[in-house]
Amino acid sequence: MYQYNEFDHAFLKDRTAEFRDQVARRLAGELTEDEFKPLRLMNGLYLQLHAYMLRVAIPYGTLSAKQMRQLGMIAKRWDRDWGHFTTRQNIQYNWIKLDDVPDILDALAEVEMHAIQTSGNCIRNVTADQFAGVAADEIEDSRVWAEIIRQWSTLHPEFTFLPRKFKIAITGSEHDRAAVKLHDIGLRMRRNEAGETGFEVIVGGGQGRTPIVGETIRDFLPKQHLLSYLEAILRTYNLLGRRDNLYKARIKILVAAVGIEKFAEMVEEEWLEIKDSALALEPEQIRAIEEHFAPPQYETIAEPVAGFDAARFTDPAFAAWTRTNLFPHKQPGYAVVTVSLKPAGGVPGDATSAQMEALADLAEKYSLGELRIAHEQNVVLPDVRKQDLHRLWQELGEQGLADANIGLITDIISCPGLDYCNLANARAIPIAQRISRHFADPALQSEIGPITLNISGCINACGHHHVGNIGILGVDKKGVEHYQITIGGIADENAAVGRILGPSFPAEEVVDAIDTLIATFRKIREEGETFIDTVQRVGIQPFKETLYANH
Amino acid sequence: MKEKNQVMTANRLGDGAVVYLAEDDDWVLSLDAAEIAESEEEAIRLEERAGLAMKQQKVVGPYLFAVSVTGEYVAPISQREIIRAAGPTVGTDLPETTPLR
Ligand code: HEM
Ligand code: SF4
Numbered sequence: 001m002y003q004y005n006e007f008d009h010a011f012l013k014d015r016t017a018e019f020r021d022q023v024a025r026r027l028a029g030e031l032t033e034d035e036f037k038p039l040r041l042m043n044g045l046y047l048q049l050h051a052y053m054l055r056v057a058i059p060y061g062t063l064s065a066k067q068m069r070q071l072g073m074i075a076k077r078w079d080r081d082w083g084h085f086t087t088r089q090n091i092q093y094n095w096i097k098l099d100d101v102p103d104i105l106d107a108l109a110e111v112e113m114h115a116i117q118t119s120g121n122c123i124r125n126v127t128a129d130q131f132a133g134v135a136a137d138e139i140e141d142s143r144v145w146a147e148i149i150r151q152w153s154t155l156h157p158e159f160t161f162l163p164r165k166f167k168i169a170i171t172g173s174e175h176d177r178a179a180v181k182l183h184d185i186g187l188r189m190r191r192n193e194a195g196e197t198g199f200e201v202i203v204g205g206g207q208g209r210t211p212i213v214g215e216t217i218r219d220f221l222p223k224q225h226l227l228s229y230l231e232a233i234l235r236t237y238n239l240l241g242r243r244d245n246l247y248k249a250r251i252k253i254l255v256a257a258v259g260i261e262k263f264a265e266m267v268e269e270e271w272l273e274i275k276d277s278a279l280a281l282e283p284e285q286i287r288a289i290e291e292h293f294a295p296p297q298y299e300t301i302a303e304p305v306a307g308f309d310a311a312r313f314t315d316p317a318f319a320a321w322t323r324t325n326l327f328p329h330k331q332p333g334y335a336v337v338t339v340s341l342k343p344a345g346g347v348p349g350d351a352t353s354a355q356m357e358a359l360a361d362l363a364e365k366y367s368l369g370e371l372r373i374a375h376e377q378n379v380v381l382p383d384v385r386k387q388d389l390h391r392l393w394q395e396l397g398e399q400g401l402a403d404a405n406i407g408l409i410t411d412i413i414s415c416p417g418l419d420y421c422n423l424a425n426a427r428a429i430p431i432a433q434r435i436s437r438h439f440a441d442p443a444l445q446s447e448i449g450p451i452t453l454n455i456s457g458c459i460n461a462c463g464h465h466h467v468g469n470i471g472i473l474g475v476d477k478k479g480v481e482h483y484q485i486t487i488g489g490i491a492d493e494n495a496a497v498g499r500i501l502g503p504s505f506p507a508e509e510v511v512d513a514i515d516t517l518i519a520t521f522r523k524i525r526e527e528g529e530t531f532i533d534t535v536q537r538v539g540i541q542p543f544k545e546t547l548y549a550n551h
Numbered sequence: 552m553k554e555k556n557q558v559m560t561a562n563r564l565g566d567g568a569v570v571y572l573a574e575d576d577d578w579v580l581s582l583d584a585a586e587i588a589e590s591e592e593e594a595i596r597l598e599e600r601a602g603l604a605m606k607q608q609k610v611v612g613p614y615l616f617a618v619s620v621t622g623e624y625v626a627p628i629s630q631r632e633i634i635r636a637a638g639p640t641v642g643t644d645l646p647e648t649t650p651l652r
Contacts, residue, residue: 033612
């Protein structure tokens, strides 16, 4: 993992001391809320419905066991014993007191963490494929590049006051696990004909009220030019992006206005000027960062691993979990484990401090001390020996963390919605809870097969509803919570925005509506089809018909 | 009947807690104890007092919201204010699941 250098440590220390002083001045009445608000937001501190909310960055979703333990400690000591992992690979604490925040920031700094770049019109915390560095299908470890971007973007003097927030995501495989086409800039590692690795550069994607799938402006960017190229994009945007209208300020609006060809031309022109400047990455620079992510000392383990197979054959519940929650590892004899934070009827993405502590312990015991946070709001143990999987699964079970539902209908993404969020129109979590309870039966889930179901409490789309195979959006209809349903959204390399099926439903009818969609799918699916396959084959009409048959 | 009853609310500066303006310029946690404005004039008085409380660094972001009054009981009208008053509803007040077909 990346280790902070002296500069990083000193910078964070200064920053928390500065904020401690600002909080004291605010509480003493020397700063008004108008003066204080931008300062607290720069440190990830929001004021929500019931309390202050602190959003802590987990850069590219990578955590050490020590960091996870500290996140649990913070939840226990300063919050109500739990935290919420989000689609932006952050953790949010919902019940924070203002005068505790400086101490919390100090506690975070102790483990090289902070809440900078989690708010405001800057380049936000960079997100990445949660399996980076370990996935069998990976071209290259994207954390190296995410870290290079993090260092360049944190407090970049030119880009701290952009027209709007700016989100960059990166994936190291052909298969996109980081929804890169739905970010301001998406980067996908590629290999060219000469066998060199580089990036496909995608711009102008985003969700919110105007969901747009990003477009490629460069098929192959050699790695050493990554920063100069990003800088050229940011400059073009910073110069031309609209500052007069909040809703039109994102880069996607600019790209749509000038057209992708013209935008690409402007970027290339800017890039030519700075391509060989100090931003060009020297091989030694890249190597220095790569060293931080050098693969751990893996054991040589012969496949098949007899103990693992025996457990699968004798313990059906374990076998079911291995079918849904494991991903192939680069290293023979190892597996990548996704720990579900989606128990039936639970709150997607929530973990108690006891669970965070247990996950830290389990990471040390079974996963070489590392964890990841997936944008789907789950936790990943990236380096588990196959012979340890059965024991790990049993120990996860003791913490209520052994649900076998990754990629299935109860693996729901949900934003906090009206239960916590100041901008919400409707609740999201209780809808997720009801749906996951409704479809809790493992046999039913397995029969329905792979599907994504995402819920947002308003059009800002923090819960990725636009790109869920099924998307649910909370709307306010004459003061009553209603839910609009879309189908056909996809978040990966085939990204697509879902289509609205028709008028919205009141809360009591949502589960029924989803049940109707699933029943329709089960009736018309062809052999081997997933939900999204069927939607793509037949369109939305058959679903629309059954959904509104009685209306 | 047109609802005219309004209550002044804000978040407390120190911990962000939901508070309501009550007698003697107290900010209280319970909606029960809040002062109710029954006319526009009374609402304006609440706004003035809230403005002062903001200057005194007691609260952040004050605003008025509509309540219904039934006998001695006060209740918010909007879902948002119900949740602010009673806390998150996570897993509590929605009906049980419908049967699978
Ligand atoms: C709790 C306070 C939150 C506030 C005030 C907030 C605010 C917003 C706003 C205003 C947007 C729209 C931006 C735009 O279109 O320009 C947005 C988008 C987004 N937020 Fe949040 N959000 C919150 C929580 C969250 C949470 C909990 C998550 C993760 C679960 C999240 C992840 C995202 C994502 C993924 C997007 C859409 C991507 C995009 O920017 O295009 N946010 N948020
Ligand atoms: S989608 Fe809306 S309700 Fe949900 S967290 Fe974002 S801003 Fe809040």
